[in-house]
Amino acid sequence: MKHRYREDSFYSAFLADASRTVDAKAVFTPLQNEYMKIFHVLHKYVNRTDSPLADFVHGYAVEYPDEKEALYRLLGEATGLSEKELEARPPEIWLLNKSHAHSYLAIDEAGSIRMPFYAFDLNAADISDLMTFPGIGEAEAEVIIRYRDNQSFIRELDEVRKIPGLSAQTIQALLDGAYDPNFARESRAQTEQRLGENGLLQRLLTGSLWMLAKFTLAWLGFFLLVYYVLVLRKRFELRRALRIIVTNAVKMSVLVLFALASVLAGQPLLIFAVLGVLFLVIERFLVLRNKPQGKKKEAFCSSLFFMAVLLYSLS
Numbered sequence: 667m668k669h670r671y672r673e674d675s676f677y678s679a680f681l682a683d684a685s686r687t688v689d690a691k692a693v694f695t696p697l698q699n700e701y702m703k704i705f706h707v708l709h710k711y712v713n714r715t716d717s718p719l720a721d722f723v724h725g726y727a728v729e730y731p732d733e734k735e736a737l738y739r740l741l742g743e744a745t746g747l748s749e750k751e752l753e754a755r756p757p758e759i760w761l762l763n764k765s766h767a768h769s770y771l772a773i774d775e776a777g778s779i780r781m782p783f784y785a786f787d788l789n790a791a792d793i794s795d796l797m798t799f800p801g802i803g804e805a806e807a808e809v810i811i812r813y814r815d816n817q818s819f820i821r822e823l824d825e826v827r828k829i830p831g832l833s834a835q836t837i838q839a840l841l842d843g844a845y846d847p848n849f850a851r852e853s854r855a856q857t858e859q860r861l862g863e864n865g866l867l868q869r870l871l872t873g874s875l876w877m878l879a880k881f882t883l884a885w886l887g888f889f890l891l892v893y894y895v896l897v898l899r900k901r902f903e904l905r906r907a908l909r910i911i912v913t914n915a916v917k918m919s920v921l922v923l924f925a926l927a928s929v930l931a932g933q934p935l936l937i938f939a940v941l942g943v944l945f946l947v948i949e950r951f952l953v954l955r956n957k958p959q960g961k962k963k964e965a966f967c968s969s970l971f972f973m974a975v976l977l978y979s980l981s
Contacts, residue, residue: 756819
């Protein structure tokens with residue numbers, strides 16, 4: 667233990683010294699310097715009280731006062747707390763909703779990986795957080811937020827009994843939602859075990875591709891309905907319908923892949939527009955070069971329809 671203490675003290679002193687010296691700027695990148703400052707504050711200040719966030723805010727403002735204004739502005743946008751409230755070091759009152767599953771990762775828009783519970787700090791919560799509890803509607807959630815803002819913050823969970831305008835059901839839901847570290851730890855471990863068995867990347871790709879497939883089929887069905895009613899204006903023929911479905915499904919799939927590549931490249935609208943124009947040129951002069959003029963017009967219209975849908979989605 668003595669050796670560990672000396673090692674930690676040396677590390678803390680090194681971070682504090684390196685983050686303040688000019689030489690450090692020549693050795694480390696700005697991002698590395700910022701990381702060292704954060705680690706220094708975490709090591710020196712956090713876990714002094716029951717509120718790690720308050721500890722960090724207080725410590726960072728003390729160590730780097732020239733960045734205090736920017737820190738409070740960013741934290742205010744993230745938590746909804748004012749500078750006065752942050753300086754007052756509000757306690758963290760964590761609630762755990764055991765019945766509300768949510769996406770495990772922010773990038774998982776398909777919802778293929780789910781965390782079986784939802785946790786949030788009552789003193790940094792917004793209306794949507796509170797409404798995850800069954801029975802808490804928007805009106806009562808606003809009452810809770812307004813009371814918290816008027817009082818600067820809520821000091822302990824039992825204080826919700828004093829909030830005027832709350833039903834007994836809502837009060838009980840909040841009290842029953844007191845953070846259960848054992849439940850959270852076991853649920854998180856089970857989720858991570860499932861991810862380890864099935865593969866995180868595989869689950870993400872499978873879920874994303876399935877979402878794209880549903881999106882593609884839905885718009886393809888809408889397109890075919892409009893196409894038959896407004897463009898062809900002919901009676902339904904199974905063989906012709908199947909040919910149209912297969913052709914346009916392939917076309918839509920290619921354009922969806924172009925859209926996905928555009929998103930991954932970081933400039934979805936611009937890159938997809940370029941790829942879309944190339945697709946139209948290839949379709950017009952290579953794929954349909956021996957087709958009648960009517961077929962070319964129909965193919966061009968369907969391509970423009972799919973591109974418009976995808977451009978709308980990307981925007």
